[in-house]
Amino acid sequence: MDELNEFFKGKKIAYFSMEMGLQNEIPTYSGGLGILAGDVIRASADLGIPLVGVTLVSRKGHFAQHLDEKGRQSEDEQKWSPEDYIKLLPAEVTVRIQQRDVRVRAWLYEHKSLTEELIPVILLDTDVDGNSPEDRGITDYLYGGDSRYRLKQEIILGIGGAKMLDKLGLHMSKYHMNEGHSSLLTMELLRRNEMDPGRVKELCVFTTHTPVASGHDRFSYDLVRELIEGEQEIGALRKYGGEDELNMTVLALNLSDYINGVAKRHREISEKMFPGYKFRSITNGVHSYTWVCSHFRVLYDRHIPGWANEPELLVRVKNVPGDEIWDAHKNAKKELIDHVNMKKGIGMDHDTLTIGFARRMAEYKRPAFIFSDLKRLMKVNEAGKIQLIFAGKAHPADTRGKEIIEEIFGYIEDLKDTIKIAFLENYDMDLALKMVSGVDVWLNTPKRPFEASGTSGMKAAHNGVVNLSVPDGWWIEGCVAGVTGYSIGAGIDPDSSPEEIERIERDDLYNKLEYIIIPKYYDRRDEWIAIMRNSVEMIAYYFNCHRMMRRYVTEAYL
Numbered sequence: 395m396d397e398l399n400e401f402f403k404g405k406k407i408a409y410f411s412m413e414m415g416l417q418n419e420i421p422t423y424s425g426g427l428g429i430l431a432g433d434v435i436r437a438s439a440d441l442g443i444p445l446v447g448v449t450l451v452s453r454k455g456h457f458a459q460h461l462d463e464k465g466r467q468s469e470d471e472q473k474w475s476p477e478d479y480i481k482l483l484p485a486e487v488t489v490r491i492q493q494r495d496v497r498v499r500a501w502l503y504e505h506k507s508l509t510e511e512l513i514p515v516i517l518l519d520t521d522v523d524g525n526s527p528e529d530r531g532i533t534d535y536l537y538g539g540d541s542r543y544r545l546k547q548e549i550i551l552g553i554g555g556a557k558m559l560d561k562l563g564l565h566m567s568k569y570h571m572n573e574g575h576s577s578l579l580t581m582e583l584l585r586r587n588e589m590d591p592g593r594v595k596e597l598c599v600f601t602t603h604t605p606v607a608s609g610h611d612r613f614s615y616d617l618v619r620e621l622i623e624g625e626q627e628i629g630a631l632r633k634y635g636g637e638d639e640l641n642m643t644v645l646a647l648n649l650s651d652y653i654n655g656v657a658k659r660h661r662e663i664s665e666k667m668f669p670g671y672k673f674r675s676i677t678n679g680v681h682s683y684t685w686v687c688s689h690f691r692v693l694y695d696r697h698i699p700g701w702a703n704e705p706e707l708l709v710r711v712k713n714v715p716g717d718e719i720w721d722a723h724k725n726a727k728k729e730l731i732d733h734v735n736m737k738k739g740i741g742m743d744h745d746t747l748t749i750g751f752a753r754r755m756a757e758y759k760r761p762a763f764i765f766s767d768l769k770r771l772m773k774v775n776e777a778g779k780i781q782l783i784f785a786g787k788a789h790p791a792d793t794r795g796k797e798i799i800e801e802i803f804g805y806i807e808d809l810k811d812t813i814k815i816a817f818l819e820n821y822d823m824d825l826a827l828k829m830v831s832g833v834d835v836w837l838n839t840p841k842r843p844f845e846a847s848g849t850s851g852m853k854a855a856h857n858g859v860v861n862l863s864v865p866d867g868w869w870i871e872g873c874v875a876g877v878t879g880y881s882i883g884a885g886i887d888p889d890s891s892p893e894e895i896e897r898i899e900r901d902d903l904y905n906k907l908e909y910i911i912i913p914k915y916y917d918r919r920d921e922w923i924a925i926m927r928n929s930v931e932m933i934a935y936y937f938n939c940h941r942m943m944r945r946y947v948t949e950a951y952l
């Protein structure tokens with residue numbers, strides 16, 4: 395253990411997240427929340443923040459997506475071999491679940507930054523000899539199974555994770571819960587601190603990401619009693635996590651001194667959803683080096699040395715000649731278009747204005763919004779040719795999300811003689827980077843106010859890709875209309891009916907494309923490149939994970 399102690403020495407902040415996008419080959423993430431957690435690890439390493447990550451090993455991953463010719467999604471396991479990427483630690487703890495001792499082991503992932511700083515991540519695993527077959531599977535599927543399975547996972551993550559840190563001799567000054575999945579860690583901290591909530595609150599930081607009530611994990615006390623024993627524990631859960639049902643968000647809110655939302659608007663929404671709690675906001679950011687494609691890395695290295703570890707320097711992108719920005723973009727676009735043509739054989743063009751949309755296929759994200767009025771879309775395409783690239787997985791239990799993919803496949807077929815459209819399978823970190831750097835316009839059309847922050851648009855801006863988005867989440871802060879990109883339906887009276895809001899947004903989307911974006915892109919290339927440059931200068935320099943982590947350090951951790 396000596397070598398280990400050396401490795402963990404001085405780590406003060408435990409960062410808990412159910413999902414974590416550590417690298418493309420490790421399928422322990424599902425979407426934005428996990429990518430953000432991975433970016434936290436990467437930025438903390440660059441900055442030398444003494445942090446250790448805690449997540450689940452998710453041996454069978456989230457899922458691999460297959461789409462048939464009609465866009466019907468089926469799912470496969472994403473089994474991976476931990477031993478190929480991570481090291482088993484010589485430490486084990488047990489956690490009581492359903493009156494059984496469940497053995498939990500830990501794997502170590504070592505993230506090393508460009509500056510040679512190391513951040514350890516602990517991946518908890520119940521696939522241990524001696525556990526029942528059922529218990530061995532608790533850490534198999536990310537977001538799989540029913541609520542009993544989910545609660546077991548959250549017991550492992552929260553209680554198992556806190557115990558494991560202790561077992562490894564790590565004495566943490568803060569426990570940061572990235573979303574409520576890990577909030578049972580507060581039970582372990584209460585136990586260690588004579589059930590004193592004041593002491594636990596000092597130790598805990600909670601970040602919420604979900605502006606929809608149904609998005610917060612809740613469990614009935616029948617289920618809780620079945621899985622967690624001890625009158626004292628149940629009493630404490632009732633006291634801090636809700637009288638009638640256990641709400642993981644409420645539990646974290648009641649036992650954290652520092653609570654934040656992930657964008658300014660999201661803070662306001664959260665305060666309305668949970669009156670009586672003081673929320674702050676730290677707007678998300680992305681890890682710049684990870685989310686800049688190779689062509690732009692070379693460009694920035696040449697003109698803005700040091701940018702990777704000091705992304706604020708991207709503010710100096712004015713020094714980069716426009717033709718070099720355009721060339722780097724053309725190269726990134728060629729890579730994407732060639733990839734699409736290789737996968738789909740539809741002969742997409744290298745010079746056509748290309749619009750990208752990729753994220754989890756959930757209804758509130760409105761992935762098919764651009765198809766709301768096909769006549770208008772055709773008119774847009776007559777003003778100047780466009781082509782569209784989509785990607786995204788629907789959660790296996792989300793029938794509406796799956797339907798939306800089928801709808802998009804229907805439009806692809808209907809429009810195939812006029813507008814080339816591709817839907818790529820298996821949206822993951824690699825495909826995300828290809829798309830956010832390879833399209834011309836990054837489209838986002840969520841239903842307000844459900845986009846807590848959103849981060850893919852920040853990735854796009856890092857690569858000079860122009861955002862066209864509904865002003866929700868981070869884009870409210872990032873958009874300077876006509877300067878850093880374009881908004882869809884800005885300034886709508888929030889008291890308008892949902893139908894009215896949608897009508898205005900639809901009109902505005904088509905008008906912006908037809909009358910502003912297409913003419914600028916095809917006829918006034920210099921102006922277009924100016925917007926690309928502004929995206930880097932005014933978005934990337936700020937909406938990055940280094941700025942975000944510095945704020946967590948000074949406002950939440952210290």
Ligand SMILES: *Cc1c(COP(=O)(O)O)cnc(C)c1O
Pocket residue numbers: 424425426427429752753754821822823826827847848849850851853
């Ligand atoms: C960045 C990213 C997301 C999050 O995208 P949003 O637009 O913020 O929803 C989801 N999935 C992957 C693979 C990503 O890289």
